[in-house]
Amino acid sequence: QQQVKQSPQSLIVQKGGISIINCAYENTAFDYFPWYQQFPGKGPALLIAIRPDVSEKKEGRFTISFNKSAKQFSLHIMDSQPGDSATYFCAAQAPDSWGKLQFGAGTQVVVTP
Amino acid sequence: DAGVIQSPRHEVTEMGQEVTLRCKPISGHDYLFWYRQTMMRGLELLIYFNNNVPIDDSGMPEDRFSAKMPNASFSTLKIQPSEPRDSAVYFCASTPTPREQFFGPGTRLTVL
Numbered sequence: 001q002q003q004v005k006q007s008p009q010s011l012i013v014q015k016g017g018i019s020i021i022n023c024a025y026e027n028t029a030f031d032y033f034p035w036y037q038q039f040p041g042k043g044p045a046l047l048i049a050i051r052p053d054v055s056e057k058k059e060g061r062f063t064i065s066f067n068k069s070a071k072q073f074s075l076h077i078m079d080s081q082p083g084d085s086a087t088y089f090c091a092a093q094a095p096d097s098w099g100k101l102q103f104g105a106g107t108q109v110v111v112t113p
Numbered sequence: 114d115a116g117v118i119q120s121p122r123h124e125v126t127e128m129g130q131e132v133t134l135r136c137k138p139i140s141g142h143d144y145l146f147w148y149r150q151t152m153m154r155g156l157e158l159l160i161y162f163n164n165n166v167p168i169d170d171s172g173m174p175e176d177r178f179s180a181k182m183p184n185a186s187f188s189t190l191k192i193q194p195s196e197p198r199d200s201a202v203y204f205c206a207s208t209p210t211p212r213e214q215f216f217g218p219g220t221r222l223t224v225l
């Protein structure tokens with residue numbers, strides 16, 4: 001069973017709009033929560049990551065919000081652009097996992113012009 | 114830096130044939146991961162290595178799959194015999210620390 005549950009499965013947003021992707025987890029031992037971005041025909045690439053001692057992290061138009069008590073975290077893409085059209089994966093990692101990442105199922109984001 | 118290199122990029126084979134996928138991690142990266150990606154199952158971790166030693170192969174679907182890392186700059190994932198349900202994109206990723214993983218471009222495998 002997936003240890004990280006991601007929603008929605010797909011998302012269509014207009015250019016300039018906000019894309020929001022949500023993830024939930026159960027394992028309270030997780031201490032690292034990255035988001036990966038994957039373009040068609042490419043491998044996933046790290047976009048932004050957060051640790052549970054921080055409630056929010058922002059890099060450019062991308063923001064992670066983290067709610068430790070609810071065991072949820074989300075990715076917000078502000079001012080979405082057509083170039084942001086990709087599949088986004090949330091993930092989580094425990095400190096004793098030798099680098100093993102638990103990936104969510106992925107969200108396909110399409111930004112229309 | 115060239116990044117993670119995978120070969121071949123595309124492989125088409127017939128059921129029952131042996132398939133070998135290759136990966137060259139980024140120099141200096143001690144961790145290497147093999148993933149399989151399908152529409153139905155998403156990204157699945159198959160096996161990972163630390164300093165060329167397999168740490169966890171619990172994700173390998175069955176005995177037809179095997180992986181080796183004979184040295185720090187080369188790893189293989191072998192499927193023998195291949196089946197149509199093995200059709201997927203296979204990714205190799207490496208990292209110097211157990212945090213950010215750097216993915217290769219993937220090998221698209223089609224088993225007819």
